[in-house]
Amino acid sequence: MAFLAKLLISCSAVLFFGVTSNAFGFSSLRSDLKSLGFNVTISDDSGYSYVTVPFNLRFTPKPAAVAFPANASQVAEVVKVAMKYNYSVVSRSGGHSYTANCLGGGREGAIVVDLRNLNGVQIDSSSNRATIGPGVVLGDLAVALSRGKRALPHGTCPLVGVGGHSSYGGYGPTSRKWGLLMDTIQESEVVLANGTIVSASKSTNSDLFWALRGSAPSFGVVTSITVNTFPAPSSVTFFEYDWTLSTADATKALASFQSFAASNFSSSFSADLNLSPGSRAGQLSVTISGAHYEPPAAGPQSFNSTITPLLNLLPRPSTRNVTTGTYLDSVRFFEQWSWDKNDTFYAKSLLVPQDSPLSSGALEAFIKYISTDAFPASTTWWVQIGTFGGPNSYVQHTGQNETAFPYRKSLLLMQLYTSSPRQTPPFPNAGFSLLDGMVNTIVTNSPPNWPYGVYGNYLDDRLPNSQQTYYGSHLGRLQQLKRQYDPSNLFSFPMSISA
Secondary structure, three states, rough: OOOOHHHHHHOOOOOOOOOOOOOOOOOHHHHHOOOOOOOOOEEOOOOOOHHOOOEEEOOOOOOEEEEEOOOOHHHHHHHHHHHHHOOOEEOOOOOOOOOHHHHHHOOOOOEOOOOOOOEEEEEEEOEEEEEOOOOOOOHHHHHHHHOOEEEOOOOOOOOOEEEHHHHHHHOOHHHHHHHOHHHHHEEEEEEOOOOOEEEEEEEOOOOHHHHHHHHHHHHOOEEEEEEEEEEHHHEEEEEEEEEEEEEEEHHHHHHHHHHHOOOOOOOOOEEHHHHHHHOOOOOOEEEEEEEEEEOOOOOOOOOHHHHHHHHHHOOOOOOEEEEEEEHHHHHHHHHOOOOOEEEOOEEEEEEEOOOOOOOOHHHHHHHHHHHHHOOOOOOOOEEEEEEEEOOOOOOHHOOOOOOOOEEEEEEEEEEEEEEHHHOOOOOOOOOOOHHHHHHHHHHHHOOOOOEEEEEOOOOOOOOOOOOHHHHHHHHHHEEEEEHHOOOOOOOOOOOOOOO
């Protein structure tokens, strides 16, 4: 294995979260929370440190309490108590927030609604719709749906929760075939800031439904989603090709990959180009991995016919692994690079516009920087570049303004990720500089006002003007809806929608 980037193709969930607390009345708050009739861990309880460990150890969140409701009514009771005492509410489904927002982020005193007990998957065989709790993790979701020979688009990390993953996108290997996970949502059940439980769909609370698909954490706690499912492919070919390339050859490889991503290849095919340090300056480890969600057959839509034009543009790979199996086999193929360990890391993202792809100058500057200028780095790093869009991508089937996610017309999704030595604190400042330099070499060598985007499930807590960057032209409408549905800003966090 050349590389760890496959680990987090979408192994990231930006979960529901909130902000600071009111220091007054803590004893009364404690009493009210403890009287709710289900498990609530308060900051002075013995188990507090265990239930408040973040996925990213770069953060040290200190929530006031962690509640473990089992249904929407109990979630509503927690929200009412928080409103009464002027404490913010944050939610946690899988707990993999890149910036620990599911525990309050960098702010203290939030009340965490842990949604692990809302973990049902109910499939209606007549409509092929499924109702899913936010506490369901992606691995369990894939297995549950497979029993009915159904599937959904989602990421590859098996322990990421549905709640956060579907809030900002839900990108994964089948997104070119079926869209983002948020695009499958037909109805959401959500607890609002006033403690009421409402449904939102295209026909009921349609403005709220629009906002929930792209920015749910700013508007409430989603307690279930009802989605359209898809027939699970009867056969999947999953693959990995590895190279060790010079700076010049790696530049050509990335340019070829981008050209391929813009071509008219099948929506059933998805690939990532993964970059990590080589053994010396001027060298990179390169992996192309992915899957083809069709039976192995001859013809223009076959795996070989699809991938050969890409491979013809590249040197002969040093290793090759191509396997055909069931849909669940493909899920497990991607799962093997996930980990269930804490990390100390920083991440950034770029959504490359389809109408303004990476220029030759940006490609050359970026590859030179990561292969030579930044070698050797004091932190472990990788870059993953996925075929997000292109002519046949189903991500673009949903209209640009149909959800709050503003970057439908993107060609590539880049995730840039670096970990501290041994994955433990402290995180060195050199790690921030490393990723800032990666992004800057691209942006400064692109046209003026290059209209790139960023992806909400790969949160960057150091991103300037983050609201505008994450939401683009949709920010104004989201702010208006925030004033309508959460005027007291109960659901607030460092990158939330502000009224």
